[in-house]
Amino acid sequence: MQNDLIRRLLEQDIRAIAYSISIVENSSQSSSQLLKQIYANVGNAYRIGITGPPGAGKSTIVNQIAKLIRKKNKRVGIIAVDPTSPFTGGALLGDRIRMSEIGSDTDIFIRSMASRGSLGGLSKKVIDAADVLDAAGYDYILLETVGVGQSELDIVKAADTTVVVLVPESGDSIQAMKAGLMEIGDIFIINKSDRPGADQAAASLKSILMMRPHDEKIWLPGIVKTVATETKGIAEVFSEISKHREFLSNTNLLLKKREKQTKNRIKEIVEEYISKELWNAERESSLDSSLGKAVLGKLSPYQIAEELIENFKKDI
C-alpha cells in the first residue's frame, strides 16, 4: 500500500500526490515513514518563497509566475499558507478560486494549507509537503505566506530564493522592515506600481538595501516594479529569480543555505518529538495539580520543574 503510493507519487500521479500531502499534514507516524522513503528523490526542485503584507497581491503574482514557468515547459507546485481561521474553511475556498484561474493544467499542482488556530508545527508541515512535491518531480515549488508571524517567516526561510512583495503606499517598506521582511528578501517587488509613489518607494527601498553589505559573494537584492493583474513585470521577476539562483550556485551558497535549513528542520523534528513525549497527559496533569501550591508559595516552580524532569528521564 505504502509502496504503491510511493510508486504512484514518483510517477507524478496527481491523486497520489494529494493523498501524500494529506498524510504529511496529519503529521502521523506514517508521515515520517513516507518522507524517509521518498527522500532520495528530493532535492531537484527549486524553492521560491513569496511573502509580504496582506493585500500586496501575492496570490496574483504567484499565479502569474506559475503560468510563466508553465510556458517554459517546467512543472510547478504551489503551497499557499492561508491565514484563515479553522472556521471559515478559507483554505478550501482558496483552492477553488486558484484552480479556476489557472485552469486544469495537470503540471501545476496547488495546495492551500490553513494556518489554523495554533501555528505550532506549521512550517514543518509545509516543508514536508514541499518535499512531496519535490519527489514528484516538480521543477519549481512556490511557497506563499503572509509575512506576519514567526511561523510564516520560518516557511520562506526554507526557500532557496525569497521574494518580498510590497505596494507603493508610503510606510509599507518601513512595516516590512519592522516585520523582519527586509532581512529575508532576496528580491523585492513593488506591486500595483501603476499607483502613485511607486518610483519613490523603489528608490527608498534601494537606499535601505544598499546599506546592507554586498559584494561578489554577498547578494544585493533586486527590486522589480510590477502590475501583476496586467502581467507587467512578471518576466523581470522571474529573470531576477534565475539570476539569484545562478548566484547561489556559482558561489556554492545554495548548498550552504540548504545545509543550514536542513539543520533547523532536523532540530524542529527532534524537538517536536521530545516535546510530545515530555508533555504527555500524565505530566501535563501532574503539572496542573501542582500549580495551586506553587502560587501559594508552598512549592517553587524550580522544584516542580525538577520533579517533572526526573519523571521524564525515568520514562523516556
Add this chain to the structure above:
Amino acid sequence: MQNDLIRRLLEQDIRAIAYSISIVENSSQSSSQLLKQIYANVGNAYRIGITGPPGAGKSTIVNQIAKLIRKKNKRVGIIAVDPTSPFTGGALLGDRIRMSEIGSDTDIFIRSMASRGSLGGLSKKVIDAADVLDAAGYDYILLETVGVGQSELDIVKAADTTVVVLVPESGDSIQAMKAGLMEIGDIFIINKSDRPGADQAAASLKSILMMRPHDEKIWLPGIVKTVATETKGIAEVFSEISKHREFLSNTNLLLKKREKQTKNRIKEIVEEYISKELWNAERESSLDSSLGKAVLGKLSPYQIAEELIENFKKDI
C-alpha cells in the same frame, strides 16, 4: 555563604539583592538553588508590566509611577529590559541615568537587563529577578519592556497588570494592534497627550477596546491620557492600576492568572533544561556532520532526527 546571602536578601540588604539578581542573570545551578530557597517569601509583590513602541515615553512613566509609589510609603523594584546590543553597554548606562533621576532613595531598586543578541531565556531571567525583588519585600515590581518581539511580550504577560503606552500619532494604535499589544493591555496610556490628536487617538482606541467582550467578570481596559514629563495623568494611571488589581482580586482572577503564568514558567524551565541536555556539544556536532549527506539526498532529515532521539534517550 548561600544562607547568609538569603538572610541578607530577606533583610532587604541592597547589595545582597543586587548580587542575587546577578546570580539569576547568569542562570547557573546556584540560581535555581537560590530561587527554591526564597520561594516561600515570594508572592506578596504586585507586578506591573509596562510596554509600548520605542519612544512612547515608557521610562519616564515608569519613573513617575515609582515616585508616586514611594510617596505612598511603599517600596518599589524596577526591572527595565533594554533592547540594546551587547556592544553598547546600554543597560549599564541606563542604570546610571535612571538612578540620578530618581535619586538615592534606598526603597527604590532599579536594574536594567539588556536583551543581548539572542533573546532566548530572557523572559525567564526577568521573572526570576522579579522573584528576588518580591522576596526582598518590594511591594510593587515594575517590569518595563519595549513592545516588540515575543520575548518582550512574554515578560509583560508575567505581570498582574499590563500597561500599554502609546502616543497620539495616528497609526500608532494600529501598530499596537499588529504587534499584539492590544490583546495584552489592561490599561492603555496615551502619553504626550499635549500633542494634537490625543483625544481622537483615545476615542479610536476606546472604540477598538469596546469590541472586546466585557462584563462584570471580564475587565474593560481603562484609557488614560498623560504628559509624563509634567507628571500629568500619573495619579490617574495608578488609580486605574489599583482598580484593576481590585477587580482581579474580587473576581478571583488574580489567582487564576498567576496559576497560568506559573504553568508557562515551569514549562519554560523544564524545556530549557531538556534543550540544553539535548543539544550538547556531542549531538550538535553529530548533527553538523550529517548535514552534507542530508542535502545530497543520502539521508533523510527524519532518519537523522530519529538517530539523535535514540542517542538522547540512551544518554539522559
